[in-house]
Amino acid sequence: MLSWFKKSKPTPAPEPVAPAAEPLPPPTPPAVSNAAVALVQRWDATIAEIRARLHDVLFEAVTASEPLVATIRSDLAPLVLPWNTITPRVHALREELSSAWNAISDEMSASGAFTHEALYAEGCKRDLAGCELELMHERALGSVMARAADRMLAAAVTTDAKVHACNQCGAALERVTPVSRSLNVTCAYCNSLNTVHPGDAMRMFAASGAIHLAADEARPSGDAMRRMETQLRQYRDKAAVPIALLIELEATTHQYWSTRLAVEARYNPDDAPYVQPKLDRHMKDVLRTLRQYWQWRDYETQRG
Ligand SMILES: [Zn+2]
Numbered sequence: 155m156l157s158w159f160k161k162s163k164p165t166p167a168p169e170p171v172a173p174a175a176e177p178l179p180p181p182t183p184p185a186v187s188n189a190a191v192a193l194v195q196r197w198d199a200t201i202a203e204i205r206a207r208l209h210d211v212l213f214e215a216v217t218a219s220e221p222l223v224a225t226i227r228s229d230l231a232p233l234v235l236p237w238n239t240i241t242p243r244v245h246a247l248r249e250e251l252s253s254a255w256n257a258i259s260d261e262m263s264a265s266g267a268f269t270h271e272a273l274y275a276e277g278c279k280r281d282l283a284g285c286e287l288e289l290m291h292e293r294a295l296g297s298v299m300a301r302a303a304d305r306m307l308a309a310a311v312t313t314d315a316k317v318h319a320c321n322q323c324g325a326a327l328e329r330v331t332p333v334s335r336s337l338n339v340t341c342a343y344c345n346s347l348n349t350v351h352p353g354d355a356m357r358m359f360a361a362s363g364a365i366h367l368a369a370d371e372a373r374p375s376g377d378a379m380r381r382m383e384t385q386l387r388q389y390r391d392k393a394a395v396p397i398a399l400l401i402e403l404e405a406t407t408h409q410y411w412s413t414r415l416a417v418e419a420r421y422n423p424d425d426a427p428y429v430q431p432k433l434d435r436h437m438k439d440v441l442r443t444l445r446q447y448w449q450w451r452d453y454e455t456q457r458g
Pocket of ligand 1: 323342
């Protein structure tokens with residue numbers, strides 16, 4: 155019996171457990187006045203409240219977009235116009251965040267309960283929150299545009315497929331890759347070579363929709379890259395920046411641009427030769443930033 159067989163197997167000796175280290179004494183908390191705690195809580199609550207309001211604005215816009223997305227065939231304009239009205243609302247909320255910080259940082263300074271560093275740390279929250287507001291907006295808009303671009307692509311494939319018939323025998327040509335340039339396709343029935351030209355719908359998709367699919371696919375690394383850039387700007391002392399952050403920024407920037415350019419080139423094969431030069435240019439830009447840090451220069455020297 156399997157269970158019996160299992161039981162008969164010798165149980166592995168437990169991993170040796172290192173003797174428990176003496177617990178470190180808790181760090182002495184800095185003396186924080188109730189006034190300071192209350193101010194920090196109020197600031198955190200203000201940030202959360204502004205985020206929640208943007209969330210509501212975006213949720214409403216995404217919901218209102220769904221019926222429009224369903225109508226998209228070859229043009230994104232029906233979505234661009236309503237979303238243009240959202241942008242000033244995002245800006246207004248960012249302004250509100252800045253004004254709130256200006257007011258509360260005055261109170262924090264006046265309270266005398268904040269060190270210079272503590273006040274600076276509270277100010278960093280404004281930059282991080284501002285970055286998150288932008289990313290929330292781009293994510294919501296980007297997901298709507300990507301769904302619309304998917305519909306453009308589906309419509310283009312259907313429309314173009316109708317005209318992809320063999321010149322010799324009239325059979326439908328299979329495996330026509332949906333791209334924006336002419337292709338040679340062999341007929342599966344009579345073996346003759348056909349040159350297939352993309353239809354207008356495919357050209358429209360490649361010109362205006364593909365970029366949204368590319369941005370959407372690259373979004374996770376794009377968001378991570380933007381957060382790291384914000385974080386990096388918050389170090390007043392360049393020497394204090396951990397090398398891990400710089401290494402990760404380089405890797406994430408590479409990930410973002412290679413994904414984005416590759417997806418764009420997937421639908422615009424004529425762009426393929428430019429993917430590598432474009433990627434090199436973006437990497438050159440990030441290296442210019444990274445080389446401002448001695449940690450990075452050291453790391454680069456060691457890396458060879
Ligand atoms: Zn044929």
